Amino acid sequence: MVERRTPIPVKDAVNKIMDHVHRNGEVEYVTIDECLGRYLGKPLKADHDVPPFDRSPYDGFAIRSEDTQVASSDNPVPLEVIEEIGAGTVAKATLQAKQAIRIMTGAQIPNGADAVIMLELVKEVHENGKTYIQVKRKVASGDNISRQGEDVKNDSVLLDKGTKINEGTVALLATFGYAKVPVYKKPVVGIIATGSELLEVNQPLEPGKIRNSNGYMIAAQIQKIGAEPKFYGKLADDFDTCFEKIKQTLAEVDVLVTTGGVSVGDFDHLPAIYKKLEAEVLFNKIAMRPGSVTTVAVKDGKFLFGLSGNPSACFVGFELFARPAILSLVEADFVHLQKEKAILDKDFPKPNPFTRFVRSRVSIEDGKLMVSPVGLDKSGVVSSIAYANALLMLPGGTRGFERGMEVEVLLLNGEGSASIWEKE
Amino acid sequence: MVERRTPIPVKDAVNKIMDHVHRNGEVEYVTIDECLGRYLGKPLKADHDVPPFDRSPYDGFAIRSEDTQVASSDNPVPLEVIEEIGAGTVAKATLQAKQAIRIMTGAQIPNGADAVIMLELVKEVHENGKTYIQVKRKVASGDNISRQGEDVKNDSVLLDKGTKINEGTVALLATFGYAKVPVYKKPVVGIIATGSELLEVNQPLEPGKIRNSNGYMIAAQIQKIGAEPKFYGKLADDFDTCFEKIKQTLAEVDVLVTTGGVSVGDFDHLPAIYKKLEAEVLFNKIAMRPGSVTTVAVKDGKFLFGLSGNPSACFVGFELFARPAILSLVEADFVHLQKEKAILDKDFPKPNPFTRFVRSRVSIEDGKLMVSPVGLDKSGVVSSIAYANALLMLPGGTRGFERGMEVEVLLLNGEGSASIWEKE
Numbered sequence: 001m002v003e004r005r006t007p008i009p010v011k012d013a014v015n016k017i018m019d020h021v022h023r024n025g026e027v028e029y030v031t032i033d034e035c036l037g038r039y040l041g042k043p044l045k046a047d048h049d050v051p052p053f054d055r056s057p058y059d060g061f062a063i064r065s066e067d068t069q070v071a072s073s074d075n076p077v078p079l080e081v082i083e084e085i086g087a088g089t090v091a092k093a094t095l096q097a098k099q100a101i102r103i104m105t106g107a108q109i110p111n112g113a114d115a116v117i118m119l120e121l122v123k124e125v126h127e128n129g130k131t132y133i134q135v136k137r138k139v140a141s142g143d144n145i146s147r148q149g150e151d152v153k154n155d156s157v158l159l160d161k162g163t164k165i166n167e168g169t170v171a172l173l174a175t176f177g178y179a180k181v182p183v184y185k186k187p188v189v190g191i192i193a194t195g196s197e198l199l200e201v202n203q204p205l206e207p208g209k210i211r212n213s214n215g216y217m218i219a220a221q222i223q224k225i226g227a228e229p230k231f232y233g234k235l236a237d238d239f240d241t242c243f244e245k246i247k248q249t250l251a252e253v254d255v256l257v258t259t260g261g262v263s264v265g266d267f268d269h270l271p272a273i274y275k276k277l278e279a280e281v282l283f284n285k286i287a288m289r290p291g292s293v294t295t296v297a298v299k300d301g302k303f304l305f306g307l308s309g310n311p312s313a314c315f316v317g318f319e320l321f322a323r324p325a326i327l328s329l330v331e332a333d334f335v336h337l338q339k340e341k342a343i344l345d346k347d348f349p350k351p352n353p354f355t356r357f358v359r360s361r362v363s364i365e366d367g368k369l370m371v372s373p374v375g376l377d378k379s380g381v382v383s384s385i386a387y388a389n390a391l392l393m394l395p396g397g398t399r400g401f402e403r404g405m406e407v408e409v410l411l412l413n414g415e416g417s418a419s420i421w422e423k424e
Numbered sequence: 425m426v427e428r429r430t431p432i433p434v435k436d437a438v439n440k441i442m443d444h445v446h447r448n449g450e451v452e453y454v455t456i457d458e459c460l461g462r463y464l465g466k467p468l469k470a471d472h473d474v475p476p477f478d479r480s481p482y483d484g485f486a487i488r489s490e491d492t493q494v495a496s497s498d499n500p501v502p503l504e505v506i507e508e509i510g511a512g513t514v515a516k517a518t519l520q521a522k523q524a525i526r527i528m529t530g531a532q533i534p535n536g537a538d539a540v541i542m543l544e545l546v547k548e549v550h551e552n553g554k555t556y557i558q559v560k561r562k563v564a565s566g567d568n569i570s571r572q573g574e575d576v577k578n579d580s581v582l583l584d585k586g587t588k589i590n591e592g593t594v595a596l597l598a599t600f601g602y603a604k605v606p607v608y609k610k611p612v613v614g615i616i617a618t619g620s621e622l623l624e625v626n627q628p629l630e631p632g633k634i635r636n637s638n639g640y641m642i643a644a645q646i647q648k649i650g651a652e653p654k655f656y657g658k659l660a661d662d663f664d665t666c667f668e669k670i671k672q673t674l675a676e677v678d679v680l681v682t683t684g685g686v687s688v689g690d691f692d693h694l695p696a697i698y699k700k701l702e703a704e705v706l707f708n709k710i711a712m713r714p715g716s717v718t719t720v721a722v723k724d725g726k727f728l729f730g731l732s733g734n735p736s737a738c739f740v741g742f743e744l745f746a747r748p749a750i751l752s753l754v755e756a757d758f759v760h761l762q763k764e765k766a767i768l769d770k771d772f773p774k775p776n777p778f779t780r781f782v783r784s785r786v787s788i789e790d791g792k793l794m795v796s797p798v799g800l801d802k803s804g805v806v807s808s809i810a811y812a813n814a815l816l817m818l819p820g821g822t823r824g825f826e827r828g829m830e831v832e833v834l835l836l837n838g839e840g841s842a843s844i845w846e847k848e
Binding site for chain 1: 629644645653
């Protein structure tokens with residue numbers, strides 16, 4: 001049957017999805033060397049000051065500043081070096097008047113000392129089996145001391161749950177002793193590619209057929225946002241088999257993505273499957289190019305994304321709709337592609353009633369974002385995705401766009417945006 | 425011994441490294457679902473056209489355009505529907521005058537047809553057991569046909585070796601049947617953290633000691649650029665044991681990174697170890713803050729990076745010096761951090777003779793890059809790294825910098841730059 005579909009605006013489609021997302025991911029523990037790119041499952045809170053003690057940022061001598069009050073080039077003050085401490089060791093002595101302790105970078109400031117003078121600024125002299133330094137300048141109390149807690153105060157919350165773990169986060173996790181790190185479990189995203197034209201990647205070409213590239217592309221899109229793709233093969237032609245497979249798969253995954261078979265063709269079982277599943281269809285047509293025939297449904301809190309079989313339509317549909325739903329499961333803040341303004345580098349004279357998402361490259365010229373489309377802008381085209389780092393977003397309407405205009409772009413490799421589709 | 429060291433400019437340091445890099449990585453094969461983020465080991469070349477045949481981008485009817493030359497609303501032309509083909513099947517018939525073949529999206533254009541008319545634009549009628557469509561408009565030859573090779577021409581080189589594999593690359597690899605993908609082996613980077621103040625991540629704090637955060641941070645930096653970190657623990661205090669350990673480790677890795685023990689302290693064995701190894705020390709002091717006491721040496725074509733024990737100095741030293749050497753091993757083009765211009769959002773009134781690298785955040789406002797420092801700008805500080813996405817680069821000299829000035833930034837999460845440190 002040919003089904004009549006009413007397109008809804010992109011932002012309404014995204015907002016319908018965001019109204020149904022769950023932010024209730026499960027937490028698991030991974031070792032600290034495996035946590036990069038995962039999402040913190042609990043807030044990262046300091047359980048001690050950093051530094052944990054006053055320490056020396058340089059190699060030098062811990063001294064009492066008051067001993068140097070009269071020091072000058074003409075009147076060098078000799079201080080007796082009574083001990084030598086490296087990082088990790090604590091001085092035994094408490095500093096008395098006219099004494100100094102040789103101290104290495106990172107070592108704890110000895111009791112009695114209130115300043116450090118750098119190694120390069122003093123002269124060592126040896127007399128009667130003792131070592132002295134000649135201090136030729138006045139040193140202020142507190143000079144060259146890294147104060148306990150100046151970096152991080154005990155009990156402060158450093159990062160919220162849902163924060164994507166970067167290399168600096170790893171340093172903090174190590175500092176606070178997280179040998180095991182609480183992270184959200186990777187959402188498991190099932191992939192079913194439908195279409196009798198599809199060959200497996202290892203099959204030779206046949207007349208009228210193409211290899212299944214969408215399935216692997218979506219798997220990469222899923223991996224890129226830190227989720228776990230799981231392949232469930234293809235759908236059979238017969239309805240009951242299809243229905244059982246979708247039902248079974250849905251039970252095993254957090255999110256299900258299908259590609260193909262959601263065009264307005266006769267052979268498409270998906271609408272009937274959604275119906276029999278009693279899934280709520282949020283929408284089945286969007287006023288956008290490519291990807292207008294994207295269908296999104298929800299069943300028992302799990303999303304089913306029915307993406308187009310056209311490579312770019314499939315790509316765009318995943319980024320706009322599946323990405324925020326999946327990232328919500330790990331409590332991420334920036335679930336959407338990062339939206340920014342850029343200067344258009346090409347004319348698009350022909351208006352289009354639908355919002356267009358054009359595979360593009362954003363480059364930065366003298367600190368300003370410029371955007372140019374890449375490759376052929378047809379929804380069946382696969383090559384341009386490899387060269388794109390952004391989607392140029394051209395709102396639908398009656399006007400074209402000219403080179404030099406300010407337009408909106410969605411960055412594919414950015415940090416993401418928390419909210420880009422304002423509700424009306 | 426206190427060693428005298430002469431600082432060299434940052435760009436000279438980087439250029440000395442680039443003069444010694446090797447671009448001779450080994451190639452291995454991984455399955456297509458494991459290749460995301462790896463670097464192509466061979467150029468990706470098309471071995472067939474894409475699409476591999478003329479095909480229909482829509483659901484509709486394949487027709488002969490000449491049959492529609494007189495078609496109009498007043499004069500609908502009836503065409504007999506003689507066959508129906510889905511994607512993946514090939515029409516048996518060759519289209520004759522006044523015939524049409526029902527065709528699905530992605531299916532091959534039947535012989536004899538030279539255009540497709542969309543489903544929505546015709547009316548189906550049934551007469552005498554036959555099906556006809558009524559065509560009410562003139563269709564041009566070639567309308568709605570995606571041409572063989574319009575996306576990718578057979579034999580074209582799509583991506584060069586050394587290209588970082590993204591989700592679009594994966595789609596291309598699948599299209600051309602790469603079930604196994606040639607990628608450069610991950611460079612193995614050994615990590616040795618030195619310093620008697622260092623506790624393991626799972627040890628409780630002790631007076632004067634801190635946990636080893638640099639080792640894990642560097643491991644994350646290594647993972648982030650697609651290489652493989654390998655921990656080799658700490659160095660002992662005794663010279664001969666140290667020497668043997670460094671020598672052994674170097675034999676097992678492609679690159680060796682040490683952190684700590686390269687300050688100008690007395691307890692530092694590394695200079696003597698480099699000497700005994702007969703490694704060529706490229707430099708041991710750089711006119712930069714933080715990280716001035718970074719040492720880089722080369723032994724039999726393998727790099728030894730002696731990074732500072734201070735967290736931010738260590739971080740910056742890795743990004744500026746180790747990163748391009750490691751990425752060269754996988755033939756990457758953009759081995760350096762991405763350098764861009766940005767508007768400074770804060771005053772830095774105090775001049776500094778050394779080039780400064782300030783942990784910062786770049787944000788985009790109305791399409792323009794703005795940069796603000798994050799956290800405390802001291803080399804011992806670890807927390808600010810977690811919040812940074814860029815290094816603000818302030819050249820050394822006698823002047824300060826003011827809010828609103830154009831400055832250079834190095835983006836930590838960008839696509840990288842091929843060359844940012846011009847030789848003089």
